[in-house]
Amino acid sequence: MSGAARSRVGLAVVVAAVALLPALESDFQRGLDSDAVIIALLVLSVVVLTGFVGQISFCQYSFAAIGAFTVGALMDGHGWSFWLALPVGVAAAVLTGVLVGIPALRLSGLLLAVLTIAVALFTDRFLLVTGTWDGFSGGAVPWHPERPSLLGAPLTGSYAYYLFVLAILCAAILVVWNLRTGKTGRVLRAVRDSELAAATVGLDVTAWKLAAFGLSAGLAGLAGALLAVRIGSVSPGSYDFLHSVQLTALATVMGVSTIASAPAAAVGTVFGPELLSGISVSSTWFPLLIGGTLIVQLVLVPEGAVVRTRNDIARLSRLLSARRGRDPAVAGASR
Amino acid sequence: MLHPVIASLSGFSLLPSYTVIGLTLGGVYALAATGLVLIYRVSGVLNFAHGAVAMFSTFVAYQISVVAGVPSIIGLAAAVATGAALGFAIEFLTIRPLTGRPPLTKVAVTIAWLLVLQTAAGLIWGSTGYHRPVQLVGSNGFTVPLTNVVVGYDQLTIFLVAVGLSLGTSALLRWTSLGVQMRAVADDPQAARLWGIDVDRVSAASWMIGSGMAAVAGVLITPLLNFDTYSLTVLVIDAFTAALIGRLTNLPLTVVGAILLGLVQYYPKAFFSQAGLSELSTFALAIITLAVVFRPGLATSRGRA
Numbered sequence: 001m002s003g004a005a006r007s008r009v010g011l012a013v014v015v016a017a018v019a020l021l022p023a024l025e026s027d028f029q030r031g032l033d034s035d036a037v038i039i040a041l042l043v044l045s046v047v048v049l050t051g052f053v054g055q056i057s058f059c060q061y062s063f064a065a066i067g068a069f070t071v072g073a074l075m076d077g078h079g080w081s082f083w084l085a086l087p088v089g090v091a092a093a094v095l096t097g098v099l100v101g102i103p104a105l106r107l108s109g110l111l112l113a114v115l116t117i118a119v120a121l122f123t124d125r126f127l128l129v130t131g132t133w134d135g136f137s138g139g140a141v142p143w144h145p146e147r148p149s150l151l152g153a154p155l156t157g158s159y160a161y162y163l164f165v166l167a168i169l170c171a172a173i174l175v176v177w178n179l180r181t182g183k184t185g186r187v188l189r190a191v192r193d194s195e196l197a198a199a200t201v202g203l204d205v206t207a208w209k210l211a212a213f214g215l216s217a218g219l220a221g222l223a224g225a226l227l228a229v230r231i232g233s234v235s236p237g238s239y240d241f242l243h244s245v246q247l248t249a250l251a252t253v254m255g256v257s258t259i260a261s262a263p264a265a266a267v268g269t270v271f272g273p274e275l276l277s278g279i280s281v282s283s284t285w286f287p288l289l290i291g292g293t294l295i296v297q298l299v300l301v302p303e304g305a306v307v308r309t310r311n312d313i314a315r316l317s318r319l320l321s322a323r324r325g326r327d328p329a330v331a332g333a334s335r
Numbered sequence: 336m337l338h339p340v341i342a343s344l345s346g347f348s349l350l351p352s353y354t355v356i357g358l359t360l361g362g363v364y365a366l367a368a369t370g371l372v373l374i375y376r377v378s379g380v381l382n383f384a385h386g387a388v389a390m391f392s393t394f395v396a397y398q399i400s401v402v403a404g405v406p407s408i409i410g411l412a413a414a415v416a417t418g419a420a421l422g423f424a425i426e427f428l429t430i431r432p433l434t435g436r437p438p439l440t441k442v443a444v445t446i447a448w449l450l451v452l453q454t455a456a457g458l459i460w461g462s463t464g465y466h467r468p469v470q471l472v473g474s475n476g477f478t479v480p481l482t483n484v485v486v487g488y489d490q491l492t493i494f495l496v497a498v499g500l501s502l503g504t505s506a507l508l509r510w511t512s513l514g515v516q517m518r519a520v521a522d523d524p525q526a527a528r529l530w531g532i533d534v535d536r537v538s539a540a541s542w543m544i545g546s547g548m549a550a551v552a553g554v555l556i557t558p559l560l561n562f563d564t565y566s567l568t569v570l571v572i573d574a575f576t577a578a579l580i581g582r583l584t585n586l587p588l589t590v591v592g593a594i595l596l597g598l599v600q601y602y603p604k605a606f607f608s609q610a611g612l613s614e615l616s617t618f619a620l621a622i623i624t625l626a627v628v629f630r631p632g633l634a635t636s637r638g639r640a
Contacts, residue, residue, distance in 0.1 A: 056442060103625055110381050110438060114575045115625060117383075121572055122618040126611030241569060242453065249450050252443045284458060291450030298444045299432045 015170065022162055030158040032270055034230050037165045038223045039247075040266035044172055045219035046251035047259055052180070053212040054192040055109055058244045059100065059116040060220045062123035065239035067093040067221025068228035069128065072143030073136055082148035082229065089225045090218050097217020101210045120241040128236035143234045165226050169262075172219060177259055179215075188212060246287050249294045255304015264306050346605035351484040353601045356559070359490040361597025362497035363556045365590040367570055368577035369501040370548035373508075374422075375583055376521040377541035380430055380441045384448035386571030388425075388546045389553030390564055391452045392418040394460050396469050396554045407471045414550040421452075422546025426539045449568065456564040468557035493555045498590060500548060505586040517541055549574075576621045582628055596620055 022030045042060055049055050070089035074080040080088075100119055104112055128137045147156045155161045179185055190198040191208050199205050228234045250268070254261030273286045301308045367389060374382050382388075392414040400410030429444045460466075476487035508514035519527040520537045528534050552574075553567055560566060573596060580592025599620055600613040 050439075054439065056439060103622075107625060107629060110442065111579070111625060111629060113383075113442065114381070114572075114579070115621065117569075117572045117575070118618045118621045121569055121614050125614040126618070129609075129611045131609055132611060242565065245446060245450055245453075248443075249447055252446075285454070287450050288454040288458070291447045291454060294447035295429055295444060295451065298440055298447065299429055302433075302436060302440055 019163060019166060023159060027158045030162050031230070034158070034162045034165050035227070036266040036270040037162070037169050038227045038230065039250075039269050040262040041165075041169050041172060041223035041226070042220055042247055043251045043254065043265040044169075044176060044259065044262040045216045045223065046247060047256055047261060048176060048219065049212055049216035050248075050251065051256040051258070052185070052188040052192060053209055055104070055209070055212070056113040056248065057100075057116045057216070058113060058241065058248060059120040059123065060216070060247050061224075061239040061241075061244040062120050063093045063097055063217040063220035064224025064227065065123055065128060065236070066096045066217075067224035068234050068239065069136055069138070069143070070221075071225040072138060072145050072228050072234035075145040076143040077135065077138070082145070085145075086222075086225055090221045093221020093224070094214045094218040097213040097215075097220075098210050100217070101213030104206065104209045104213070117241065120244055124236050124240040128239070137236065138234065143228070144232055145229050145234065146232070147229055161230060165230070168222070168226065172222070173259060173262065176215075176219075180259065246290065249287075249290050253290060253294050253297055253305060255307040257304065258306050258310075260310070261304060261306045349605040350602065351482060353605050354598065355484060355486050355490055357598035357601035358594060359493050359597070360556070360559055360600065361594030362494040363552050363559065364573045364577050364596055365501045365593035366497040366548050366555070367552035367574035368581070368589045368593050369504050369586055370545035370552070371571075371574045372578050372581060372583060372586060372589055373504060373517075373541050373548070374545040375578070377517045378426065378430060378538045379438075379521075379524075380445065381438075381583075382425075382545070383442060383445040383571060384425065384452065385546075385549050385574055386568045387449040387452040388418055388421045389549035389570055390567035391421065391456050392546075392550030393469070393553030393557060393562070393567055394456050394564070396550075397460070397466060397557070400469050401467045407469055410469055411471065411551070411554050414554050415547045418546040418548075418550025418553075419543040422542035422544075423539055425546075426542035430542070431535060431538070453564060453568050460564065464563065466557075466562055468562065469554050470558060471555070474558070489558060493559075497552065497555060498594075500551065501586065501590045501593075504544070504548070508586070513537070513540060572621075573617060576617055576624065579621065579624045579628065592624075 022033050025033070042064065045060055045063070046057070049057050049060075067089040070092045071082070071085045074085035074088060075082060100116065103115055107115065126132055130137065130139050147154070147161060149155060150164065153160065155164050179188075187198075187203055187208055190201070190203060191205050195205050198208075224239065227238070231238070250265050251261060254264045254268070272289065276285055276289065297305065303311075367385065371382060371385050374380060374385075395417045396407075396410035396414035399405045399413050400407045425445070425448055429448070430441060433441055433444060470489065472489040472492045474487050474489050476485050476490070478485050506514075508518055516527070516532045516537045517540070519530065519532055520534050524534050527537075553570070556562065556567070556570070573593075577593035577596050578589050580595065581587075581589030596617065599616045603612045603616060
C-alpha cells in the first residue's frame with residue numbers, strides 16, 4: 001500500500017471513530033462535543049486569516065455574532081427556515097469581514113489588529129446592546145432559533161446535531177485544504193511572507209487580503225450560526241471580546257500555520273476542562289491554562305504544538321529508518 | 336410631551352459638567368496611553384496586555400484599600416509596585432527571549448498575558464459584580480466662579496496627577512540620562528548598544544515605568560466607572576486610540592488625543608441615553624484617526640513594531 005493511500009485510510013478511520021464514538025456518550029457530553037466541533041471551525045477561521053495571510057484578529061467572535069444574530073433574527077423574528085437564514089447569515093459575516101479588512105488597504109498588520117479590538121468592543125458593547133438595534137440583537141428577550149431537519153430527518157437530537165456540525169467541519173476543512181494546496185494557497189503564502197515581493201510579481205495583495213478576511217469571517221459566521229442553533233438561544237455574552245482573545249490564544253497554542261490545529265483545538269477544548277475537573281480544579285481555570293501554555297510555548301516552541309509534534313515524529317521516523325539502514329529520503333517521502 | 340429632538344436639546348445645559356467628567360476621564364486615558372507609547376517606543380512592542388496589567392494592579396489596590404481598609408495612598412503604592420513588577424516580568428521572562436522574532440509572536444505573548452491576568456483576577460476577585468472604588472480624595476468639591484459647574488476635588492486631583500505624570504514622562508525622556516538612553520534605544524537599539532547603553536536594562540525600565548503608569552491610571556479611573564475585571568482590561572482600546580492620535584510616538588499629542596477621547600466619549604451622553612455610546616465614540620475616533628493619521632508604511636517604518 002502506498003503512503004498516500006495508507007494515510008487516506010488512516011484519516012477515514014479517524015473520522016469514522018470521531019463520528020461513531022459519541023453515540024456511546026450522554027446527551028450532555030455530546031453537546032460539549034458539538035461545541036468543540038464549532039470551536040474547531042472558529043480555529044479554522046483563525047488559521048485562514050493568521051496562518052495564511054499573517055493578520056491577527058481580535059474580532060472573530062464578532063463575525064460569529066453577525067452570523068448568529070442574523071440567523072436568530074431571521075428564524076425567530078421573521079419565521080424563516082434555517083436553510084434560508086444560514087446562507088444569509090454567512091453572507092452577512094463575509095460582508096462584515098471584508099468591511100473590517102478594508103483598512104488593510106493602508107494599515108500595517110499590527111494597527112489593523114488594534115482596529116479589530118475596536119470592532120469587537122463596538123459589536124458587543126454597542127451593536128448588540130438592548131436599544132441599539134433590537135430588530136437585530138433581539139433586545140431584552142434573546143432569539144430562540146430552533147433546530148432544523150435535514151431531508152426529513154430532524155436534527156433536534158444531540159447526536160444528529162453533532163453529526164451535522166461534524167460534517168460541516170469536514171467540508172470546511174476540505175475546502176480550506178484545497179485552497180491551501182492549490183494556487184490560492186501559494187498566492188496567500190506569498191502575501192504573508194512578503195507583501196512587497198508579492199506585489200512585485202503582479203499579485204493584487206489587497207484583493208487577496210480582503211478575500212482572506214471574507215473567507216475567515218464567513219467561517220466564523222457559520223460557526224456562530226451553528227452555535228446559536230446548538231444552544232437554542234442567542235445572547236451577546238457568548239460572543240464578546242474575551243472569547244475572541246481566548247480563541248486567538250488557543251489557535252496560537254496549536255499553531256496557526258496548519259489546518260490540523262483546528263481538530264487539535266477541538267480535542268483540547270473537550271478534554272482540557274475535563275482533565276482540570278479530574279484533578280479537582282474548576283474548569284474556569286481553563287483560559288488561565290491556555291494563556292500560561294501560550295506564554296511558555298511562544299518562548300520555547302514558537303511554531304505551535306501541532307507543527308512541533310509533527311516535526312518531532314518526522315525526525316523520529318527518519319532516525320528509526322536510518323538506524324534500520326534504509327534510505328531516510330524514502331522514509332520521509334512516504335509520510 | 337416634548338418632541339424628542341427638543342427634549343434632547345436640553346442636554347446642552349449638561350455640557351459644562353460633562354466637560355469636567357470628560358476631562359477627568361481623558362486625563363486617565365492620557366496616563367494609560369503614555370505608558371503604552373513609552374513601552375512601544377523603547378522596546379518596539381505593542382502591549383495588548385496594558386489594560387490587563389492596569390486591571391490586575393488596580394485590584395491589588397482594591398484588596399488593600401477597600402477590602403482591608405488600609406489608607407488609599409498605600410493601596411496606590413502597592414498597585415504601582417504590582418504594575419512595575421508585572422511589567423518587569425513580562426519584559427524579562429517573555430519579551431527579552433523573543434528578541435529578533437516576528438512582531439506577531441511578541442503580540443501573541445502579550446495576548447497570553449492578557450488572558451492569564453484576566454482569568455487570574457476573575458478567579459480571585461470575581462469577574463462581575465459591583466466593586467467599591469478606591470477613593471484617593473474625598474468627592475466633595477467647589478463651584479467654578481461665575482458658573483454653576485461643580486468640580487470635585489477628586490476629579491481635579493485625578494486630572495492633575497494624570498496629566499502631570501504624562502507630561503512628566505515627556506520631560507524624563509527629554510532631560511534625564513535614562514530618558515536620553517531610552518530615546519537612543521528607541522531610535523536604534525544596535526547603535527545604542529555600541530555606545531555602551533545597556534539595552535536590556537533600558538527596555539526593562541520602560542516596561543516597569545509604563546506598566547506602573549497603567550496601574551496609576553487603573554486606580555484613578557475606579558471612581559469614574561463601574562469597574563470590574565473586564566471593563567479595566569478593555570481600557571487598552573482607549574489607550575490605543577489616544578496613542579494612535581499621537582502616532583504611537585508623540586507624547587504631548589497623545590495627551591491631547593486622550594483628552595479629546597474623554598470628551599468625545601462623554602458629550603453624546605448629554606443628548607442620548609443609549610447604552611454603549613462611549614464604545615461607539617471610541618470606534619469612530621479610532622477609525623477616523625487610522626484613516627487620517629496613518630498612511631502606508633508610516634507606522635511600520637521602524638520595522639520592529
